[in-house]
Amino acid sequence: MTLAADNLAFGYRGHPVGRGVTLAIAAGEVLALLGPNGGGKTTLLKTMLGLLPPQDGTVSLDGRPLAALTIPERARLVAYVPQSHQGTFAFTAFDLVLMGRTAHGGLFARPGTRDRAVAASMLERLGIAHLSDRPVTMISGGERQLVLVARALAQEPRFIVLDEPTASLDFGNQGKVMRQIRQLAADGLGVLFTTHDPNQALGHADRVALLRGGGVMAEGPVREVLTPERLAALYGAPVETVAEPGGRTAFLPG
Amino acid sequence: MQPLRFLGGGAVAASVLVLGLVVAFTVGRFPVSLADIVVALWSRATGVPSGLSPAVEAVVFQIRGPRVLAALACGAALAVAGAAFQGLFRNPLVSPDILGASSGAALGAVLAILLSFGIFGIQAAAFAGGLVAVAAVYAVGSTIRSGDPILTLVLTGVVLGSLLGAGVGLVKVLADPYNQLPAMTFWLLGSLSATSPADLVPLIAPVVLGALVLMALRWRMNALSLPEEEARALGLPTGLLRVVIIAAATLTTAASVAAAGIIGWVGLVVPHLARFLVGPDFGRLIPASAVLGGGYLLLIDTLARTLGPVEVPLGILTAVIGTPFFIWLLASSRGGWS
Numbered sequence: 237m238t239l240a241a242d243n244l245a246f247g248y249r250g251h252p253v254g255r256g257v258t259l260a261i262a263a264g265e266v267l268a269l270l271g272p273n274g275g276g277k278t279t280l281l282k283t284m285l286g287l288l289p290p291q292d293g294t295v296s297l298d299g300r301p302l303a304a305l306t307i308p309e310r311a312r313l314v315a316y317v318p319q320s321h322q323g324t325f326a327f328t329a330f331d332l333v334l335m336g337r338t339a340h341g342g343l344f345a346r347p348g349t350r351d352r353a354v355a356a357s358m359l360e361r362l363g364i365a366h367l368s369d370r371p372v373t374m375i376s377g378g379e380r381q382l383v384l385v386a387r388a389l390a391q392e393p394r395f396i397v398l399d400e401p402t403a404s405l406d407f408g409n410q411g412k413v414m415r416q417i418r419q420l421a422a423d424g425l426g427v428l429f430t431t432h433d434p435n436q437a438l439g440h441a442d443r444v445a446l447l448r449g450g451g452v453m454a455e456g457p458v459r460e461v462l463t464p465e466r467l468a469a470l471y472g473a474p475v476e477t478v479a480e481p482g483g484r485t486a487f488l489p490g
Numbered sequence: 491m492q493p494l495r496f497l498g499g500g501a502v503a504a505s506v507l508v509l510g511l512v513v514a515f516t517v518g519r520f521p522v523s524l525a526d527i528v529v530a531l532w533s534r535a536t537g538v539p540s541g542l543s544p545a546v547e548a549v550v551f552q553i554r555g556p557r558v559l560a561a562l563a564c565g566a567a568l569a570v571a572g573a574a575f576q577g578l579f580r581n582p583l584v585s586p587d588i589l590g591a592s593s594g595a596a597l598g599a600v601l602a603i604l605l606s607f608g609i610f611g612i613q614a615a616a617f618a619g620g621l622v623a624v625a626a627v628y629a630v631g632s633t634i635r636s637g638d639p640i641l642t643l644v645l646t647g648v649v650l651g652s653l654l655g656a657g658v659g660l661v662k663v664l665a666d667p668y669n670q671l672p673a674m675t676f677w678l679l680g681s682l683s684a685t686s687p688a689d690l691v692p693l694i695a696p697v698v699l700g701a702l703v704l705m706a707l708r709w710r711m712n713a714l715s716l717p718e719e720e721a722r723a724l725g726l727p728t729g730l731l732r733v734v735i736i737a738a739a740t741l742t743t744a745a746s747v748a749a750a751g752i753i754g755w756v757g758l759v760v761p762h763l764a765r766f767l768v769g770p771d772f773g774r775l776i777p778a779s780a781v782l783g784g785g786y787l788l789l790i791d792t793l794a795r796t797l798g799p800v801e802v803p804l805g806i807l808t809a810v811i812g813t814p815f816f817i818w819l820l821a822s823s824r825g826g827w828s
Contacts, residue, residue: 285723311723322717323715325582387724
């Protein structure tokens, strides 16, 4: 299965953000979206999710336009992990994950045994079953991010889209969340995530797309696309490269 | 996942309701014993003569009975609507009249009093005023295209609400100060003292209808209380749900205002108490709010008719209890609304 944007123009009514974007994410693959602030990353994500209508071009799943699907149909195929959860009420982690089952039941349906089992197993899968009964307002940012990933998994989607999944996390939690993302692709999901850190793309993505000024500057396998020259052009700032003899590289802001 | 909390909390809500029922039936200027009430109800159910004095039967069935049912329906209606609106507007400080249901109903009622309508005319005008006001707020709010549809709707409600309030003020100025104005003032403060058996059907039918819709949708209210885009990404048709929930909550609110006038604070305070008892999960919160709201207003109404030689308007009592509660809520709400 493939989630694809074809010659996509995205933005808000009367306020175009970007255009001419062509991207594809296959099952089992991680695509990182890299770019400076204001480059249109979040708007592109929301359009890829079907939360914003394309201004032009299409977003499609195996050739079927996203716009032709109903809201629940879409939610059973593509799940969203927002940057941070700002809910009003102190739901327990379990209840929040259970909400991932919304698209699998009718409008009047009470979550059933299977829904509860799926929610519990997703908490288990991410290693946070011990948080089930804790209010999400009382756990750490990293734990909360994992709860949101568990909720997206409870949708049993084919694709998962994460908006800066590590933005507000400490060093250790960043690694934990990124490893989980890698694992999702190993389990057969297509993953699209945005990040500010080229090293995250380098370490955890298969392919990367560089987004600047609303257009794709370069797209392809991480090793080929991520060069110091391109990153310098992307961010408009010098970039230093640290290389290990073993072949591992990392970028530093110069 | 906290069955103990649920059982415990649900039991507390149910006991408040039972306590409210017992107190409301037995306490008053004409005390009736619990045993007499049981006998009266039993004889009404089975047709066997009760042997009670006609006065006791009149108190139970003609005076206190309708009033108890009305308090129950109004309390449950306001509490359920409040809980639904707090989730819908993602703000726990919202009350059921946020979209102008009360101010619209108030304008309808005072106009009807000014035009010397009968009691049913006043109730019908209040009911219609509430529905029209919310429809107007919704229509205006959804034509304004701005970033946050929820905030736009709430602010439109506040703005149109104050315009309707000005309308109420104007009608009061025009009213006859000896006959009409006292009726208006009393009505604007809320009271169940004039409840008769004939009032019950027009109150209870819309309340039950609206409450059933909210009960049916309560599992979806959890995801609906999340930020708009999260809710839609989870597969919720948010626009459709919002219209249905607003319509159902407005129906229960308008029916309550039409029957008892404006009783503030119940729809704000009770959902918080219920959340304290059963947690934020709407699957439990909606039924708990209904039960607790009924019991709460029964207790308040009993207090209102027994506190002094003259009945205290309900709106005054609920405000006296609600204001300090609200301040306490503001002061202690740092860590999310559990």
